[in-house]
Amino acid sequence: MAGISDVPFRSLALRHGAGLVVSEMVASGEMLNASPSARARAELGLDEARTSVQLAGREPGPMAEAARMLAGQGARIIDINMGCPAKKVTGGLAGAALMRDLDRALVLIEAVVGAVGVPVTLKMRLGWDGDCLNAAVLAARAEAAGVRMIVVHGRTRAQFYDGRADWSAVAAVRRAVGIPVIVNGDVADADGAREALARSGADGVMVGRAARGRPWVVGRIAAALRGETPAAEPEGAALRDAILEHYEAMLGFYGADLGLRVARKHLGWYLDRVEGGGALRARVLRMGDPRAVAVALGAVADLAPSLDAAA
Numbered sequence: 001m002a003g004i005s006d007v008p009f010r011s012l013a014l015r016h017g018a019g020l021v022v023s024e025m026v027a028s029g030e031m032l033n034a035s036p037s038a039r040a041r042a043e044l045g046l047d048e049a050r051t052s053v054q055l056a057g058r059e060p061g062p063m064a065e066a067a068r069m070l071a072g073q074g075a076r077i078i079d080i081n082m083g084c085p086a087k088k089v090t091g092g093l094a095g096a097a098l099m100r101d102l103d104r105a106l107v108l109i110e111a112v113v114g115a116v117g118v119p120v121t122l123k124m125r126l127g128w129d130g131d132c133l134n135a136a137v138l139a140a141r142a143e144a145a146g147v148r149m150i151v152v153h154g155r156t157r158a159q160f161y162d163g164r165a166d167w168s169a170v171a172a173v174r175r176a177v178g179i180p181v182i183v184n185g186d187v188a189d190a191d192g193a194r195e196a197l198a199r200s201g202a203d204g205v206m207v208g209r210a211a212r213g214r215p216w217v218v219g220r221i222a223a224a225l226r227g228e229t230p231a232a233e234p235e236g237a238a239l240r241d242a243i244l245e246h247y248e249a250m251l252g253f254y255g256a257d258l259g260l261r262v263a264r265k266h267l268g269w270y271l272d273r274v275e276g277g278g279a280l281r282a283r284v285l286r287m288g289d290p291r292a293v294a295v296a297l298g299a300v301a302d303l304a305p306s307l308d309a310a311a
């Protein structure tokens with residue numbers, strides 16, 4: 001998730017048991033213009049196992065070149081974005097806009113698959129809108145072109161994030177291909193994951209927004225699906241320690257000043273999940289001193305989890 005699933009966040013999700021994490025979307029053009037510094041490599045976390053790097057773009061040449069560069073720097077999986085609904089992306093005919101032009105989508109897929117030896121996967125929606133539900137067609141063509149896994153967010157582009165994700169609609173994609181299909185959209189807990197899997201027949205689930213302020217949720221869902229007892233949801237002192245660990249990792253990764261700015265949205269999500277966290281949230285998000293924030297976060301140990309966090 002752009003602006004969310006950075007290296008510190010993905011490291012935590014992996015450590016808590018996520019099977020695979022995906023980088024923030026990288027625009028192929030930006031990738032080519034940036035110098036391949038160690039910093040850029042670190043930002044993508046290419047040395048981290050079980051990490052896929054997502055590329056977005058519309059031109060086959062730059063997409064292939066960016067994929068080649070990423071694979072050369074150690075990316076283990078390249079994911080192509082055909083799901084992003086944002087106007088600044090679809091306006092450039094990238095992201096979900098490619099679902100309106102499958103021939104163009106295929107040229108792009110073939111270029112990336114042909115450029116790298118590592119597996120290429122594809123993220124998509126159900127289609128552009130209710131009149132263009134072509135995810136199964138795109139998936140079958142992508143498989144024939146060499147794509148190794150498909151993730152489907154069960155909404156159309158026209159829906160953005162409105163309504164509920166339609167897990168049953170992903171079944172048509174499951175039937176259309178032999179490669180693994182992952183169902184995505186509105187999965188927030190083990191029961192939701194089981195229902196999404198049952199309705200779609202998919203091979204796995206992908207979790208997005210439910211992991212905001214809960215980087216352990218993916219691992220907990222995975223454990224439950226394996227029939228194991230998930231680790232306890234952190235609360236009290238354990239939650240304080242988890243938040244501080246994430247916070248310190250962000251300061252370390254970005255440096256204290258930028259780290260504090262990046263951390264604020266994550267701290268907001270964490271504090272939204274504790275009963276009585278509102279006052280602390282308001283106070284912490286106004287603070288400009290990174291060390292004072294760490295001290296203030298100590299108070300989380302005395303707050304109870306909200307009902308929402310028990311889900």
Ligand SMILES: Cc1cc2nc3c(=O)[nH]c(=O)nc-3n(C[C@H](O)[C@H](O)[C@H](O)COP(=O)(O)O)c2cc1C
Binds near residue numbers: 054081123187209
């Ligand atoms: C802030 C934000 C940023 C996102 N960025 C990306 C992205 O870069 N690439 C991508 O494939 N999906 C992105 N998504 C979509 C999610 O991966 C996911 O498909 C969608 O949120 C539905 O799943 P969820 O209900 O589990 O969140 C983003 C979603 C949000 C809310």
